[in-house]
Amino acid sequence: MKLTASIRWIFISSVRCALAAMLAGALLAGCASPPSGGVHVVDRNSRDRVTSGQYIVRRGDSLWSIAFRFGWDWRDLARVNNIPPPHVIYPGQTIRFTRQVPRAVTARPTPPPAPPATTTPPVVATPVPTPPPLTKPGVAASKAPAAKTPVKPVTRSASGWAWPAGGTVIGRFSSNGSLNKGIDIAGELGQPVLAASDGAVVYAGSGLRGYGELVIIKHSDTYVSAYGHNRRLLVQEGQQVKAGQTIAEMGSTGTDRVKLHFEIRRQGKPVDPMQYLPKR
Template sequence: MITQTFRWTALAVLCVALGACASRPEPIRDSSSVSRSAAPQAPSCGPRHTVRRGDTLSGIAERCGVRWLDLAAENNLSAPYTLREGQVLVMPGGARTYTVRRGDNLYRIAVSHGMTQQELASINGIPAPYTIYPGQELQLTGTARPVQTAAATPAPAPSQRPTQTPPPASQPAQPSQPVAGAPQFRWPHGGQVVANFGSQPGGRRNDGIKIAANVGEPVRAAAAGEVVYAGNELQGYGELVLLRHGDWVTAYAHNSVLRVSVGQQVEAGTVIAEAGSTGSANRVQVHFEIRRGVTPVDPLQYLPRR
């Protein structure tokens, strides 16, 4: 599980807080015919445009001097190009970034921007299986970034394999120096670590640690931050919470109950969920990850020693 590199890439950190309006405006749909009874104003079309009542995709494109097809591709819109009042559109040729939305995948984003999945993954340093998260900001232009994953080591021949028993999961190797300026993280749960960060038996990989728990026990925020995701759309993670702490993101998976909602600000130690075994978990546990941007780091390097 999370061997799938946070299928993270759905949902970084980083996730979209969906706002609700007091009244539900009717959807603003694009039409092929645009009224030309009045000359269009000369708007100041910056890198972003907020949809107003009466706007259409073709109308916005005409006013801003861009092709409507480019505008649709830039914002990952498809027919019938429905817009809603208050929606923010990114202009083609502006800031070359894309914010991941719920239901997105890397392949679809890449194709909609005239790229291959491999190109987009390389620019953003995202390893296979190309997991992204709602709210995560992807660079659409730039040079490839190195993917920080554990180096693959060929399996030794049977006669060369060590016979000694590997150290238990609760006794990890001495961690390296954590990144300066990282938040002061605390343990999300007091249970024993039953799976460490990194390579796992069978060639799998764990992007966090697994902490033993009992059903219903509190899962707490490791640092103050904003809830950027709370749901179960990421296959394998079950009921998942993502918190953003500036440039850092923490993940809490396999919960039985979620106690927070998207957009909520929480303090360190706040109960955000109850432990469980949802998703692909084979036992009750708290799967906990720390990511710097989209890159997973070993949580034991950043958590206080017990």
């Protein structure tokens, strides 16, 4: 009986050890190698692009500002809405957000206008011009006027970008579309805000909610940069600027403290500015 009990105990112990070894091996294998299939990688920045619905153009809008607001590349938005160069849009015009290019619609014959009931002159919609695109990265169109503000010598990164302001970075980029699409730089009220690279000013105003007084600069057909929460804007749409040129004064419009919100967008999608700016 004693020998049988000893053998039984040894057998049970051996089975337990074998099961433990098998379980540990399975866990290590699961940690050591990723699954071979069935994994769906999500580009979180893709959440920024609105792909349904529509927007009615208001006075002060441009194709650039609308594309920036809704996460689009301006060329895609123009193509989807059949907006030819020089990309002029009008207040009251409908901008659609869809991935499919709409089919051409045969225009209906326009009926003759009815005689005016009063002598009040008709209201004519004023077109909202969009600055023409640059032909090469960082190269300005020759006919566009240059901004007259001071240009400060700046250090550029290998990719050609310079810091838009001095100060501490207090907000970092997040790839989650619901969080920070750029970086926040603390500074003093009225501190100069500088263009981060050569380009053309395609938006200067306060029409984009959450950005306050905002400047958007187009550097090439691929990249634009944005500078938000300024106290005062010193450049106008259509002007050419150089890297290090003063474009605004730092402020707190649209936010709770003095800071510069700076973004770089590649083909309409936000990217981390810290990957483009020179190391400090």
